[in-house]
Amino acid sequence: MKNALNVLNELKEKxxxxxxAIGGAIAALRWTEPFFTQDLDIFIVLxxxxxxxxxxxxxxxxxxxxxxxxxxxxxxxxxxxxxxxxFPADPLEKEAIEEAEEAExxxxxxxxxxxxxxxxxxxxxxxxKDLRKVQMLLEQCEIDRERLQSILTQxxxxxxxxxxxxxxxxx
Amino acid sequence: MEDEQKIVIGDMVLRRQDLFEGEEMARxxxxxxxxxxxxxxxxxxxxxxxxxxxKKDVIIWEI
Numbered sequence: 119m120k121n122a123l124n125v126l127n128e129l130k131e132k133x134x135x136x137x138x139a140i141g142g143a144i145a146a147l148r149w150t151e152p153f154f155t156q157d158l159d160i161f162i163v164l165x166x167x168x169x170x171x172x173x174x175x176x177x178x179x180x181x182x183x184x185x186x187x188x189x190x191x192x193x194x195x196x197x198x199x200x201x202x203x204x205f206p207a208d209p210l211e212k213e214a215i216e217e218a219e220e221a222e223x224x225x226x227x228x229x230x231x232x233x234x235x236x237x238x239x240x241x242x243x244x245x246x247k248d249l250r251k252v253q254m255l256l257e258q259c260e261i262d263r264e265r266l267q268s269i270l271t272q273x274x275x276x277x278x279x280x281x282x283x284x285x286x287x288x289x
Numbered sequence: 290m291e292d293e294q295k296i297v298i299g300d301m302v303l304r305r306q307d308l309f310e311g312e313e314m315a316r317x318x319x320x321x322x323x324x325x326x327x328x329x330x331x332x333x334x335x336x337x338x339x340x341x342x343x344k345k346d347v348i349i350w351e352i
Binding site: 151 | 316317319322324327328330335348351
């Protein structure tokens with residue numbers, strides 16, 4: 119894990135990405151009790167957003183990782199023994215990266231998406247496993263309700279949150 | 290009624306609800322563990338899923 123984070127930091131240092139943050143289950147696990155998961159989701163902001171046709175080009179990143187000997191396993195790229203999924207960030211994810219918490223893992227600097235953005239991202243994804251994480255975040259860590267509300271409203275997720283609360287807590 | 294069932298542990302008399310509340314409190318406490326500690330637990334869970342849960346496609350992280 120530590121070495122995988124070092125490699126991600128290298129991508130930033132080499133200018134292949136502008137910024138990144140840990141998202142998905144591992145970010146949730148930063149704020150909740152430990153639970154089983156398999157992969158490390160990384161959201162990235164690219165130096166160059168998209169080409170003139172609107173295509174997001176991740177090839178330089180993958181070429182760099184390939185040149186370092188990292189291989190594909192299904193949809194993951196295995197970085198230092200950790201299966202990693204790399205997602206180019208959309209507007210909500212970009213904001214989440216910007217506001218992510220700076221953290222250290224065994225002395226290696228990294229960024230982890232905060233619970234309020236994670237809740238919005240999981241709600242938007244909306245699968246059962248995502249909604250279970252929303253519930254864990256709401257119940258196990260401190261949530262800035264005002265910030266959460268403003269994120270949900272800004273990204274049109276109010277209704278999804280109301281549905282979730284009704285389904286989960288009957289209110 | 291299931292909710293009124295009492296459980297005696299030594300001197301303590303607990304309701305089922307007390308056990309659930311205790312479990313929730315323990316969860317919130319585990320949520321405060323350091324990130325590194327949680328990742329170690331995750332790797333144990335991956336090992337457990339691989340061996341005990343017979344999920345041979347589980348990748349056990351190198352940490």
